[in-house]
Amino acid sequence: MTRTEIAIVFALASLSARAETPLERGAYLVRHVVACVACHTNAAPGSPEMAGGRKFSTIAFNAYAANLTPDPETGVGAWTDEQLIAGFREGKRPRGSIIGPPMPVAMYRGLSDDDAKAIVAFLRSLPPVVNKTPRSSYRIPLPANYGPPLGVVPAVSDADPAAYSAYVAGLAHCMACHARRGEDGSPDYVNGLGAGGAEFRGGWGVSVAPNITPSGIGHYTDDELRKLLRTxxxxxxxxxxxxxxxxxxxxxxxxxxxxxxxxxxxxxxx
Ligand code: HEC
Ligand code: HEC
Incomplete structure (x- = not known):
């Protein structure tokens, strides 16, 4: 090999080994795992990504997903990084009010500091969109908080498969829908994990979250489940x-x- 060829080989090798940047990690999490986009982008085709407005109606509330683009008036452009992280990880707005359901705040408390910062980097990269979303109204009392204040949340290593699996499943918030509902209609994360039964109404009619524990989906192979989740x-x-x-x-x-x-x-x- 000539010196130039060697230099090219090294350049290519370092390109493929290049670590994901926080912005890339944040985009991956928001679009494909935590799926903030599924709620925070309006349902109408062509709606700007993460500009809010989608309505969620149940017997307990009429809620509207917030505009999370950097517009300072109608979005979250005026929030600091720490305020944004406290918003999605602890359900607290900068002035202290509590973010209500169906935002699955309880599922996001485990987000590592690195992943939380990556999500912020992605939100900051979005084009600002002016979109004033309606105020949500709740017929149930909102909790005073979603738990004690969080300190440092370390990253979860994939060297520990059980911990890593629980981490990813938590971010993908399967249980926000697949946990059995308690008496007040909220998910029972203690006794109802994966049991299903929650009803969802919309233009499609009514769908009921099925049991996704081994007694419900044990007959599916891993390949069948991968296909089901992707398609x-x-x-x-x-x-x-x-x-x-x-x-x-x-x-x-x-x-x-x-x-x-x-x-x-x-x-x-x-
Ligand atoms: C299941 C739907 C859903 C998902 C998933 C979701 N949200 Fe929300 N989010 C909402 C709703 C609805 C509100 C408004 C709640 C209210 O009015 O109290 C909200 C409010 C917020 C707020 C408060 C903004 C404000 O101006 O008051 C922030 C910040 C936020 N979400 C960030 C996120 C981030 C970041 C993610 C992904 C990590 C995410 N949300 C995922 C539904 C969702
Ligand atoms: C926003 C709510 C919601 C979220 C989040 C969600 N699901 Fe579902 N899921 C449903 C509903 C509702 C159905 C039933 C749809 C139907 O009957 O057509 C369903 C169906 C399924 C099925 C089909 C089971 C069968 O018996 O055929 C599987 C498997 C499944 N979900 C797994 C998951 C996993 C794993 C996650 C997280 C990665 C997840 N779901 C996240 C609402 C949700």
Whole structure:
């Protein structure tokens, strides 16, 4: 090899080994794993990404997803990085008010500091969109907080498969829909993990979150589950109705999908 060829080989090798930047990591999480986009982008085709306005109606509330683009008046451009992280990880706005459901704040408390900062880097990169979203109204009391203040949240290493699986499944917030509902209609993350039963109404009619513990989906192979999560198609060819965010999960890496499947296999049967 000539010196130039050697230099090219080294340049290519370092390119492929290049670590993901925080912005790339944030875009991946927001679009494909945590799926903030599935709620914070309006349903109408062509709606600007993350500019809010999508409405969620249940017996307990009429909520409107917020505009998370950097517009300082109608979005979150005036929030500091710390305020944004406290918003999605602890459900607190800068002036102290509490962010209500269906924003799955409880699922985001585990977000590592690095991943939280990556999400902020992505939100800051969005084009600012002026879109004043309506105020949400709740017929249930909102909690005073979603738990004690968080300190440092360390990254979860993929060298520990059980911890990494639980981390990814938590970010993908499967249980926000697939946990059985308690008496007040909110997910029971203590006794109802994966049991299903929650109803979702919309233009498609009514869909009911099924049991996704091994007694519900144990008969699916890993490949069938990967396909179902990426395409919304069951092994018998039938299609899932909304609101499961399959178009977001479609872009998940094989590694993260496999981690989620490992998590489902290990759930106690319901
Ligand atoms: C299941 C739907 C859903 C998902 C997923 C979701 N959100 Fe939300 N989010 C909402 C709704 C609805 C509100 C408004 C709640 C209210 O009015 O109290 C909200 C409010 C917020 C707010 C408060 C903004 C303000 O101006 O008051 C922030 C910040 C936020 N979300 C960030 C995020 C981020 C970041 C993600 C992904 C990591 C995310 N959300 C995922 C539905 C969702
Ligand atoms: C926003 C709510 C929501 C989220 C988030 C969600 N799901 Fe679902 N899921 C549903 C609903 C509703 C159905 C039933 C759809 C239907 O009946 O057409 C469903 C169906 C399924 C099925 C099909 C089961 C069967 O018996 O055929 C599987 C498997 C599944 N979900 C797994 C997951 C996993 C794993 C995650 C997280 C990575 C997840 N879901 C996240 C609402 C959700």
């Amino acid at each position: 919304g198609e069951r092994p018998d060819g039938s299609k899932l109705n909304p609101p499961m965010p399959v178009s977001s999960y479609a872009g998940m890496t094989d590694k993260d999908l496999s981690a989620i499947i490992g998590y489902l296999r290990a759930l106690p049967k319901k």
